[in-house]
Amino acid sequence: MIRVGVNGYGTIGKRVADAVRAQPDMEVCGVAKRSPNYVAVGATEAGYPVYAADDDRAHEFAAAGIDLAGSVDKLVAESDVVVDATPSGVGAENRPLYEHHDTPALFQGGEDATVAEVSFNARVNYDEAEDADYVRVVSCNTTGLSRFLAPLYENYGIEKARVTLVRRGGDPDQTGRGPINDAVPDPISIPSHHGPDVQTIFPKLDIDTIGLKVPTTMMHLHTVNVTLENEPDDVTEIRDRLRSEDRILTIPDYAGIDGAGTLKDFALDAGRPRGDIWENCVWEESITLRGRDLYCMQAIHQESDVVPENVDAIRALSGHLTGPESRSLTNETLGIGFSRLDGRESRTLDRQTAD
Ligand SMILES: NC(=O)C1=CN([C@@H]2O[C@H](COP(=O)(O)OP(=O)(O)OC[C@H]3O[C@@H](n4cnc5c(N)ncnc54)[C@H](O)[C@@H]3O)[C@@H](O)[C@H]2O)C=CC1
Ligand SMILES: O=C(OP(=O)(O)O)[C@H](O)COP(=O)(O)O
Known part of the structure; x- marks a missing residue:
C-alpha cells in the first residue's frame, strides 16, 4: 500500500484524498489543515486523521472539538508520497519540508514549473515521472x-x-x-x-x-x-x-x-x-x-479534472504500474467513463439517434 499524505485540504486536496482512498493500492494516512472550519470537520467525519499545517493554530482545533493526529511534519514523515494541494506558491515553500524527510511529493498546477523535475499528464508523459521525486500535476x-x-x-x-x-x-x-x-x-x-x-x-x-x-x-x-x-x-x-x-x-x-x-x-x-x-x-x-x-x-471542470491525474502521478512516482495500467485502474475505481453519452457504456442516457 502506498501511504499518501495530503497537505492542503481545499478544493483539490479533498477530492484527491477521496480518490486516493478509492484505490486498492493506496491509503490516506492523513490530511493537513490550517484551520478547523467546515472542511476540517468534513475530513474528520470522513475518517481522515487531521494534522495541523500550522503549529501556532493547533489549539484552535481542540477548541472546535477536532482531535489532531499531530503536526504536518509528522504527516510528511509517515507518508510514502505527499500530495501538496496548497494555494499557488505555497507548494514551493513546502518543498524543503519534503526534502528534509526524503518524501517524494506532487505539486499542483498553480506552482511554477520549476518546483518539480517533471510536469505531468498521465496521457502524455507518465513514464517521465517514474524516475522523479518531485512532480507537478499541471493545471x-x-x-x-x-x-x-x-x-x-x-x-x-x-x-x-x-x-x-x-x-x-x-x-x-x-x-x-x-x-x-x-x-x-x-x-x-x-x-x-x-x-x-x-x-x-x-x-x-x-x-x-x-x-x-x-x-x-x-x-x-x-x-x-x-x-x-x-x-x-x-x-x-x-x-x-x-x-x-x-x-x-x-x-x-x-x-x-x-x-x-x-x-x-x-x-x-x-x-x-x-x-x-x-x-x-x-x-x-x-x-x-x-x-x-x-x-x-x-x-x-476545474475542480476535478486533475484528480485522476494526481492518482496516476502517485503511481508513476512509486513505479509499480505502467501508465496504461494505472490509468485503467484509476478510471475503474473512480467511475470515469461510467456515464458516457455515446451509447457504449451509458447507464443514464441511452443513445436515441444513430450517427
Ligand atoms: N481550484 C481549481 O480550479 C484548481 C486548482 N489547481 C491548483 O491546485 C492548488 C490548490 O488549489 P485549490 O485546491 O483550488 O486551493 P484551495 O484554496 O481551495 O485549497 C488550498 C488549501 O490549502 C490550505 N493551506 C494554505 N496554506 C497552507 C499551508 N501552508 N499548509 C497547508 N495547507 C495550507 C488552505 O487553507 C486551503 O484549505 C493550486 O496550485 C491551484 O492552482 C489546479 C487545478 C484546478
Ligand atoms: O489552474 C487553474 O486555472 P488556470 O489554468 O487558468 O491557471 C485553476 O482553475 C485555478 O485557477 P485560478 O488561479 O483562477 O484559481
Whole structure:
C-alpha cells in the first residue's frame, strides 16, 4: 500500500484524498489543515486523521472539538508520497519540508514549473515521472488541453494550435472572487500562461493561448483551433478518435447538453461525487474540419479534472504500474467513463439517434 499524505485540504486536496482512498493500492494516512472550519470537520467525519499545517493554530482545533493526529511534519514523515494541494506558491515553500524527510511529493498546477523535475499528464508523459521525486500535476486547463491535443499530435501532427480560454471567475466556495458583472481579459497580455504551460507537456508544440474570465463558478470553456500537419479523411474520423479517449466525454447533440449548467446537472443526475466531471467535455457538433484546420469547443471542470491525474502521478512516482495500467485502474475505481453519452457504456442516457 502506498501511504499518501495530503497537505492542503481545499478544493483539490479533498477530492484527491477521496480518490486516493478509492484505490486498492493506496491509503490516506492523513490530511493537513490550517484551520478547523467546515472542511476540517468534513475530513474528520470522513475518517481522515487531521494534522495541523500550522503549529501556532493547533489549539484552535481542540477548541472546535477536532482531535489532531499531530503536526504536518509528522504527516510528511509517515507518508510514502505527499500530495501538496496548497494555494499557488505555497507548494514551493513546502518543498524543503519534503526534502528534509526524503518524501517524494506532487505539486499542483498553480506552482511554477520549476518546483518539480517533471510536469505531468498521465496521457502524455507518465513514464517521465517514474524516475522523479518531485512532480507537478499541471493545471486544470493545461490538463484539459493536453488530453485534447494528444491524439491529434500523435495521429496527424500539429502545425499550430490556437486556443481561447473562457475561464470561470472562481470556484463555488470562493465567495470573494469576481468578476461579478463583467468579462475581463485575464491576462491581458498574449499568450496567456496556458500556452507555455502546455509546452511543459509538449515541448515542441507551437501553441498560442488567450485567456479571459467571466462571472461563473461552473467550468472553464475552451474554443480550440488546431492546424494539423496531415489532413484527416473526414470529421467523423476525428470525432471517433476523441470518443475513444478514456478521459474525454464527447457530447452528442441529442443529449441536449447546451452548456456548463446542463453538464453539471447531468453529472449530479449521474451520481458523480460533488457533481465532479473528471473528463474533458467535447461538444461533438462543434468538431469542424476545414482542410487541415480543426475547430472545437470543450468544457473543463476545474475542480476535478486533475484528480485522476494526481492518482496516476502517485503511481508513476512509486513505479509499480505502467501508465496504461494505472490509468485503467484509476478510471475503474473512480467511475470515469461510467456515464458516457455515446451509447457504449451509458447507464443514464441511452443513445436515441444513430450517427
Ligand atoms: N481550484 C481549481 O480550479 C484548481 C486548482 N489547481 C491548483 O491546485 C492548488 C490548490 O488549489 P485549490 O485546491 O483550488 O486551493 P484551495 O484554496 O481551495 O485549497 C488550498 C488549501 O490549502 C490550505 N493551506 C494554505 N496554506 C497552507 C499551508 N501552508 N499548509 C497547508 N495547507 C495550507 C488552505 O487553507 C486551503 O484549505 C493550486 O496550485 C491551484 O492552482 C489546479 C487545478 C484546478
Ligand atoms: O489552474 C487553474 O486555472 P488556470 O489554468 O487558468 O491557471 C485553476 O482553475 C485555478 O485557477 P485560478 O488561479 O483562477 O484559481
